[in-house]
Amino acid sequence: MKRRKVVVAAGFCLSFFLGTLFNLLSVPAFEHQQLGKQQQQQQQLEASLEPTTAAATSGHALLRSLRQQIRARLREALRYGPFPERGARPPLERRRLMDLQRAQEEEREEREHGSAPRLGCSSVDAASDVRFVGSGYTKAVYRAALNGSFAVALKSVDFGGHDMEECVRKYGSAGDCYRLASVKLVKEMALMERLQHPNILKLYGYCYQDSNDIKDTVTAITELGSPLEMIQLLQTPWEERFRICLSLMRLLHYLTHSPLGSLTLLDFRPRQFVLVDGELKVTDLDDASVEETPCSSSSDCLLEFPARNFTLQCSNGHCQGINEKRNLYNAYRFFFTYLLPHSAPTALRPLLDKIVNSTGELLWGTDETLAHLEKALDIYRSGQYLMNDTQMHKTEYKRVVDASIPGENYRCWPSYQHDGCMLSVYDVREAIGVCESHVQCRAFVLGNQSTWTGHQLVLFKTGSTSMTSAKGKLTYVKLGS
Numbered sequence: 001m002k003r004r005k006v007v008v009a010a011g012f013c014l015s016f017f018l019g020t021l022f023n024l025l026s027v028p029a030f031e032h033q034q035l036g037k038q039q040q041q042q043q044q045l046e047a048s049l050e051p052t053t054a055a056a057t058s059g060h061a062l063l064r065s066l067r068q069q070i071r072a073r074l075r076e077a078l079r080y081g082p083f084p085e086r087g088a089r090p091p092l093e094r095r096r097l098m099d100l101q102r103a104q105e106e107e108r109e110e111r112e113h114g115s116a117p118r119l120g121c122s123s124v125d126a127a128s129d130v131r132f133v134g135s136g137y138t139k140a141v142y143r144a145a146l147n148g149s150f151a152v153a154l155k156s157v158d159f160g161g162h163d164m165e166e167c168v169r170k171y172g173s174a175g176d177c178y179r180l181a182s183v184k185l186v187k188e189m190a191l192m193e194r195l196q197h198p199n200i201l202k203l204y205g206y207c208y209q210d211s212n213d214i215k216d217t218v219t220a221i222t223e224l225g226s227p228l229e230m231i232q233l234l235q236t237p238w239e240e241r242f243r244i245c246l247s248l249m250r251l252l253h254y255l256t257h258s259p260l261g262s263l264t265l266l267d268f269r270p271r272q273f274v275l276v277d278g279e280l281k282v283t284d285l286d287d288a289s290v291e292e293t294p295c296s297s298s299s300d301c302l303l304e305f306p307a308r309n310f311t312l313q314c315s316n317g318h319c320q321g322i323n324e325k326r327n328l329y330n331a332y333r334f335f336f337t338y339l340l341p342h343s344a345p346t347a348l349r350p351l352l353d354k355i356v357n358s359t360g361e362l363l364w365g366t367d368e369t370l371a372h373l374e375k376a377l378d379i380y381r382s383g384q385y386l387m388n389d390t391q392m393h394k395t396e397y398k399r400v401v402d403a404s405i406p407g408e409n410y411r412c413w414p415s416y417q418h419d420g421c422m423l424s425v426y427d428v429r430e431a432i433g434v435c436e437s438h439v440q441c442r443a444f445v446l447g448n449q450s451t452w453t454g455h456q457l458v459l460f461k462t463g464s465t466s467m468t469s470a471k472g473k474l475t476y477v478k479l480g481s
């Protein structure tokens with residue numbers, strides 16, 4: 001089963017780069033070296049950008065400058081690997097036929113092996129229930145249902161977005177401005193393909209189609225998430241906030257050791273991330289960079305943030321670990337300070353404070369920071385954070401098997417349920433401790449729901465008069481209340 005998945009994934013990679021390779025193979029002096037391939041691809045792309053008429057006007061000077069920018073951006077994007085690009089693909093009609101054929105092959109593959117299909121224009125055309133989810137400077141993102149159920153994100157250049165509007169206002173060419181903006185999306189797709197990690201959104205496929213009078217507009221089809229709402233996150237239970245910090249750190253650890261080198265996210269604001277089933281995933285990769293700042297002395301290695309500056313060491317002509325450190329400090333200032341320590345289990349506080357302080361001072365690298373966060377997870381998951389909790393509870397509780405209490409709710413914070421007090425606990429002993437600490441609590445019900453760490457969700461109650469039988473549930477009632 002695993003091998004089949006690998007084969008399908010490899011097949012997709014192949015088709016992803018097929019257009020590019022097709023083009024490269026048609027170049028007479030094709031070389032097998034990656035660098036050679038990229039240079040040739042670059043020359044082709046540049047040739048395709050030359051103006052077709054030679055009239056020398058100021059309009060042309062502006063256009064020339066715009067096209068230089070497109071070339072510079074392409075050069076940068078090419079560092080991240082070959083990608084499907086305009087000049088590298090067969091004519092539209094043939095591509096559509098290829099898409100159709102591929103869709104049929106995918107369906108067959110799915111029927112035979114039950115694996116996830118790779119998606120293309122046929123999926124975009126058949127998408128239903130399309131709804132806007134978010135936009136930034138460059139792109140607009142829509143959610144859509146495929147086959148009436150499977151939800152994906154469709155990402156494309158936002159024609160009404162800041163990037164396009166500014167560019168068209170300045171240069172007056174919607175077509176060229178589109179190409180400038182679309183290189184960002186194409187770079188992002190190449191990165192999503194090259195970087196494989198659970199905390200990087202998956203690219204399911206892509207589609208080139210004509211729209212809004214512009215030929216070959218590109219749409220990326222990716223995993224769907226929900227935009228990050230920091231205010232909402234501050235109100236979620238600690239365990240969920242810890243999960244976000246841990247997934248962010250796992251991502252940063254991977255980026256430090258990525259197959260492309262140490263990669264930094266230049267735009268690190270929370271809106272560049274989304275949540276997928278409680279896991280944080282990065283979605284905006286167009287500002288990612290592997291460039292390590294060149295230097296001749298440490299005075300060239302200033303890492304600047306609004307409230308703090310750091311001077312890094314210059315060695316071998318590059319600022320040491322600047323990409324890793326930029327990511328770490330951003331994780332500290334945008335995420336850790338808000339999400340990590342606040343309302344954490346008391347026994348974990350010293351360790352969490354140490355993590356926050358060490359990232360805030362850039363004392364550790366990603367390896368060490370991740371190791372400390374994984375240790376915190378271990379302590380939490382294994383219930384060790386309760387070890388020192390020797391407090392003896394005087395009150396006794398009656399245990400009632402296969403019973404629940406439908407009503408008699410009260411609110412607490414931060415609850416997993418908005419109209420009741422639902423909290424996660426390691427064991428019954430911890431649940432008793434919680435009930436003892438709430439004046440309203442007279443009983444609690446354990447169901448079979450658990451959180452991502454395996455902690456059990458418990459619903460705390462003001463009484464037990466409405467107790468009814470409920471298979472599989474366990475109710476504890478305070479005696480003498």
Ligand SMILES: Nc1ncnc2c1ncn2[C@@H]1O[C@H](COP(=O)(O)OP(=O)(O)O)[C@@H](O)[C@H]1O
Pocket residue numbers: 133134135136137138139140141153201222223224225226227228271272273274283284285286
């Ligand atoms: N896969 C996705 N699922 C849900 N929302 C997304 C997804 N990708 C992006 N978004 C939302 O769309 C916004 C714009 O996407 P982004 O890639 O950041 O574009 P830009 O480069 O213009 O900033 C994001 O801030 C995020 O809220």
Ligand SMILES: [Mg+2]
Pocket residue numbers: 136137271272284
């Ligand atoms: Mg963004």
